[in-house]
Amino acid sequence: MRRAPAGLSAEPPGPEVFDLAGFLATRTAAVNTALAGFLPRPAAKPATIHRSMHYSLFAGGKRMRPAVCLAAALACGGDEAEAMPLACAVECIHTYSLIHDDLPAMDNDDYRRGKLTNHKVFGEGVAVLAGDALLTQAFEIVAQASGWRRYGHRELVLELARASGSRQLIAGQVADLEGEGKAISAAQLKYIHERKTSALLECSVRLGGMSANCTPVQLAALTDFGYHVGLAFQIIDDILDVTQTSEQLGKTAGKDTAAQKATYPAIIGLDQSRRIAARLTSRAYAALTPFGARGAALRALAGYLLERQK
Amino acid sequence: MRRAPAGLSAEPPGPEVFDLAGFLATRTAAVNTALAGFLPRPAAKPATIHRSMHYSLFAGGKRMRPAVCLAAALACGGDEAEAMPLACAVECIHTYSLIHDDLPAMDNDDYRRGKLTNHKVFGEGVAVLAGDALLTQAFEIVAQASGWRRYGHRELVLELARASGSRQLIAGQVADLEGEGKAISAAQLKYIHERKTSALLECSVRLGGMSANCTPVQLAALTDFGYHVGLAFQIIDDILDVTQTSEQLGKTAGKDTAAQKATYPAIIGLDQSRRIAARLTSRAYAALTPFGARGAALRALAGYLLERQK
Numbered sequence: 001m002r003r004a005p006a007g008l009s010a011e012p013p014g015p016e017v018f019d020l021a022g023f024l025a026t027r028t029a030a031v032n033t034a035l036a037g038f039l040p041r042p043a044a045k046p047a048t049i050h051r052s053m054h055y056s057l058f059a060g061g062k063r064m065r066p067a068v069c070l071a072a073a074l075a076c077g078g079d080e081a082e083a084m085p086l087a088c089a090v091e092c093i094h095t096y097s098l099i100h101d102d103l104p105a106m107d108n109d110d111y112r113r114g115k116l117t118n119h120k121v122f123g124e125g126v127a128v129l130a131g132d133a134l135l136t137q138a139f140e141i142v143a144q145a146s147g148w149r150r151y152g153h154r155e156l157v158l159e160l161a162r163a164s165g166s167r168q169l170i171a172g173q174v175a176d177l178e179g180e181g182k183a184i185s186a187a188q189l190k191y192i193h194e195r196k197t198s199a200l201l202e203c204s205v206r207l208g209g210m211s212a213n214c215t216p217v218q219l220a221a222l223t224d225f226g227y228h229v230g231l232a233f234q235i236i237d238d239i240l241d242v243t244q245t246s247e248q249l250g251k252t253a254g255k256d257t258a259a260q261k262a263t264y265p266a267i268i269g270l271d272q273s274r275r276i277a278a279r280l281t282s283r284a285y286a287a288l289t290p291f292g293a294r295g296a297a298l299r300a301l302a303g304y305l306l307e308r309q310k
Numbered sequence: 311m312r313r314a315p316a317g318l319s320a321e322p323p324g325p326e327v328f329d330l331a332g333f334l335a336t337r338t339a340a341v342n343t344a345l346a347g348f349l350p351r352p353a354a355k356p357a358t359i360h361r362s363m364h365y366s367l368f369a370g371g372k373r374m375r376p377a378v379c380l381a382a383a384l385a386c387g388g389d390e391a392e393a394m395p396l397a398c399a400v401e402c403i404h405t406y407s408l409i410h411d412d413l414p415a416m417d418n419d420d421y422r423r424g425k426l427t428n429h430k431v432f433g434e435g436v437a438v439l440a441g442d443a444l445l446t447q448a449f450e451i452v453a454q455a456s457g458w459r460r461y462g463h464r465e466l467v468l469e470l471a472r473a474s475g476s477r478q479l480i481a482g483q484v485a486d487l488e489g490e491g492k493a494i495s496a497a498q499l500k501y502i503h504e505r506k507t508s509a510l511l512e513c514s515v516r517l518g519g520m521s522a523n524c525t526p527v528q529l530a531a532l533t534d535f536g537y538h539v540g541l542a543f544q545i546i547d548d549i550l551d552v553t554q555t556s557e558q559l560g561k562t563a564g565k566d567t568a569a570q571k572a573t574y575p576a577i578i579g580l581d582q583s584r585r586i587a588a589r590l591t592s593r594a595y596a597a598l599t600p601f602g603a604r605g606a607a608l609r610a611l612a613g614y615l616l617e618r619q620k
Contacts, residue, residue, distance in 0.1 A: 048486045049476050056586045058484060060496060100442060105434035124415035128438060130411060133428050133476035139449045140471035153451045161450035166350060166359045166443035173576040177435050267557045 020300040024067060031066040034084050035091065038141050040159045052122040052130035053137070053198070057095050058115045061132075062101050065090045065200060066304070068229070069208035071297035072138050075288070078212020079194065084209040085145040089138040094200060097135035099127055101173060151210035159210070163203030172196030176261070184262045190231075192262075197237075198230030205229075205298070218290065224300060228253065230281035231263035233305050238263035239273055240308075323591065333432050333568040334377060337390075341376040342368065344394050345401065348451050362432040362440035363447070367405050370423045372543035374615070375400045375510060378539070381607035385598070395455040396466065396517040399448040403474050404510060406444035409437055411483060428548070445474070446516020462519035468518070473513030480505030486571070494572045500541075502572075507547075508540030515539075529594035535608060542590035543615050548573035549583055550618075591616045 035057060040053045066087035069096025080169050102109040102117040103124060109117050117202035119127035132255055147153045163169060179188065205226040242265045264273035284302045288295035341520060345367060354366045376397035383393035406442050412427040418428050429437035452470055457463045473479060482505025489498065515536040522532040552575045574583040594612045598605035 035619060044477070044479050046488070047490060049480060053476065066599045096442075100438055103435075103438060125413075128410055128413060128483065129416060129480050129484055129487075132406075132441070132445060132478045135445055136471050136475045136480070139467055140475060143467040143471060147464060153467060154457060157449055157453040157467055161446050161453060161469045165446045166449060167354070170359060170439050170446070171356050174356045174436065174439055177439075178356070178358060241412065286528060 007161065008064055014085050018296040018300040019254060020297075020304055021069075023127040023297055023300070024063075024304075027067050027070055028063045030080075030084070031063050031070075031087055035088050035182030038085070038088055038144070039137065048122065048126055049129055049133055052118060052251070053133055056094055056099050056112075056118045056130065057092070057134065059115050061095065063091060064233075065094050065303070067202065068226070068298065068301055069204040071301055072205040072208025073212045074290040075295045075298050076209045076212035076214040076218050076223070077294060078208075078214075082146055082148075082251040083208045083211035085141050086160075087204070089141040089145075090200060090204045090207065092134045092138035092141065095161065095171070096138070097164075097173070098201075099131040099134070100102060103127060106173070106177060120294065138164075145211070148211065148213045150213050156207065156210060156245070159207060163199045168195050168199035172199070179262055182262075185268075186264075186267050189267060192233055193226075193234040193264075197234035197285065198227050201230030201233065221287050221290050225284050225302075227279060228280045228284040228287065229302050229305060232277045232280050232284065232302075235264045235277045235280070237274055238265055238307065239270065242270065276304060315592070328606040330607075330614055333607055334373075334614075337377050337380055338373045340394070341373050341380075341397055341401065344397050344476075348395070348454070352423060353487055358432065358436055359439055359443055359599040361502070362428060362436050364528070365431060366409050366428045366440065367402070367444065368451040369425050369521055371401070371405065373401060374543075374611070375404050375514040378608065378611055379489075379514040380534070381611055382515040382518030383522045384602040385522040385532070385605045385608050386519045386522035386528050387604060388518075388524075392456055392458075393521035395451050396470075396521055397514070399451040399455075399470060399518065400510060400514045402444045402448035402451065403450055403470065405550045407467040407474075407479060407483070407510075408440040409444070409608060413437060416487060447590070448474075455521070457519065458470060458523045459522050466517065466520060469513055471516060473509045478505050478509035489572055492572075494577075496574075496577050499572050499574065503541055503544040503574075504537075507544035508537050509578075511540030511543065512536030531597050531600050535594050536613075538590045538597065539612050539615060542587045542594065545574045545583055545587045545590070546616065546618065549580065549587070552580065559594065587616060612614075 039053060039057070042051045044050045055227065069087040069090055070080045070083050098112060099118045102112055103119055110120055112153050116215045117127075118130055118227050122130065122283055136166060136305070139157060140157050141155060145153070146158060147156070156273050165171075175188070175192045177197060179192065202223055205222040205228070206219060241263065264276065268276075281302055285299060288299050288302075291298070349363060349367070350360050354360045354363045379397040379400055380390045381474055400465055407420070408422060409428045411417050412422055413429055420430055421427060427437075428528050448470065449467060452466050453463060455463070455466060465508055475481075485498070485502045486506060489502065498525050504564065512533055513536070515527060515532040519532045523530065551573065574586065578586075595609060598609050598612075601608070
């Protein structure tokens with residue numbers, strides 16, 4: 001039996017060798033090309049808004065949500081090209097949420113991915129509008145997907161709107177804002193992380209599965225996977241904020257502590273946080289069992305999210 | 311031949327007598343009930359965001375966009391109940407755009423419809439998120455519409471996303487922001503007004519027609535109507551800002567002048583602005599000819615928009 005490449009994952013990702021670096025490189029390129037095709041060009045009138053949208057969308061994001069979306073399509077025996085519009089839509093939502101979260105009225109961040117945040121370059125007014133435009137663009141892109149037998153445009157739009165809406169993604173940001181400087185419980189922090197991060201990751205894999213006309217059983221397995229990977233991903237973000245320098249992260253380190261934001265390390269300690277992240281990833285691996293060898297890309301991505309250093 | 315009620319319109323609205331006050335009263339009530347049904351309750355967790363969404367959505371808006379949407383369904387022989395989700399979606403978009411436009415980074419308005427603006431009550435962070443949530447909610451509501459033979463959810467979502475996106479509604483706000491304090495031409499101002507106001511009004515009547523499975527010819531007529539009414543509506547807004555007091559308007563009067571914003575009266579004078587608004591309304595009336603008596607509600611609404619004092 002062949003072994004997985006060293007350092008990819010703490011648990012054996014299965015018998016197959018999966019070239020994760022190759023997968024991520026090719027998919028990032030494909031997603032970038034597709035995104036550029038969906039968006040108006042930067043010079044399209046009014047150029048300010050389109051330059052601002054492009055600035056944040058092409059600021060070096062890891063494209064993890066598109067990657068898990070495409071990998072979920074593969075896990076269900078689907079075609080990545082069918083999932084591509086959905087992968088791009090999710091990335092537009094993610095980018096809009098970062099632009100708005102970075103605003104002075106929210107997290108007040110000057111840097112993101114080693115570059116000035118949108119409002120530092122374009123001003124607050126345009127940054128608000130660029131976020132609005134990317135959010136709107138996401139739904140325009142979903143409308144351009146094929147639509148499938150089990151999942152038509154109604155289901156796709158509902159899926160994205162609910163994950164991004166006032167009970168999920170936005171609820172997480174509101175609870176995060178309200179929790180600043182307050183002593184919050186581990187349960188409350190879990191509520192925030194589930195919404196700020198799990199919701200959209202879960203949505204990404206579900207949309208990928210839908211593009212492959214997945215069965216209800218497959219959709220439930222993807223939901224389980226997305227939820228656990230998403231929560232692990234956010235806990236690792238908390239851990240990295242404590243343990244890494246700004247240079248390593250490409251963004252201001254220690255921001256959570258400075259802003260007196262509750263984090264897993266602050267509430268339950270670093271070691272316990274690491275153990276929870278590892279356990280969540282194990283749960284995510286387990287959710288992939290029904291997909292067999294086709295789940296290789298999702299399995300490798302889960303390993304990567306646990307091992308990442310930035 | 312019976313005459314239209316006095317004061318409704320500068321041009322004869324056709325042989326029928328149309329009870330516009332009754333139409334607006336019943337439809338506003340119906341739209342409010344439907345909106346309350348689509349949105350999470352104000353107490354839904356996290357209550358801050360839902361209270362904030364309700365605050366602006368139920369702040370006494372005139373529901374003109376829902377009204378023209380429902381009236382367009384009637385003009386095409388359709389059922390208003392079918393158009394209701396689309397009418398509500400458009401109102402969510404309109405309200406989100408007002409919340410974001412009022413922010414300190416944009417127009418910096420303290421009052422809207424005689425009440426404190428969203429950010430004055432809930433703070434800037436929550437106001438940004440309430441706008442985001444209403445924008446997202448609009449698409450969730452569209453997904454819950456029936457979908458019709460000629461116009462499925464793909465067409466409905468595309469319609470709303472394009473009218474609200476970076477080439478239309480948001481383009482108008484960007485151009486408006488960039489034009490502040492500058493000498494802009496009448497052509498540039500028309501560009502702004504077409505996007506800030508006409509785009510969503512045009513979209514409202516088109517969606518109403520779509521809910522009635524309108525023919526391509528009917529859709530073209532509705533587009534023509536919506537464009538001209540929308541542009542007239544915005545020019546009248548400019549005129550009222552100059553001629554009315556804050557008390558009459560229920561919002562800060564003279565803001566455009568104070569902000570050195572270009573307006574039709576400032577660029578081409580008050581009388582010429584009034585003549586243009588009247589001419590645009592005539593064009594809107596003409597677009598309704600194909601609908602005959604069924605166009606009565608749209609015709610009355612156009613008259614109302616020209617005669618309004620606030």
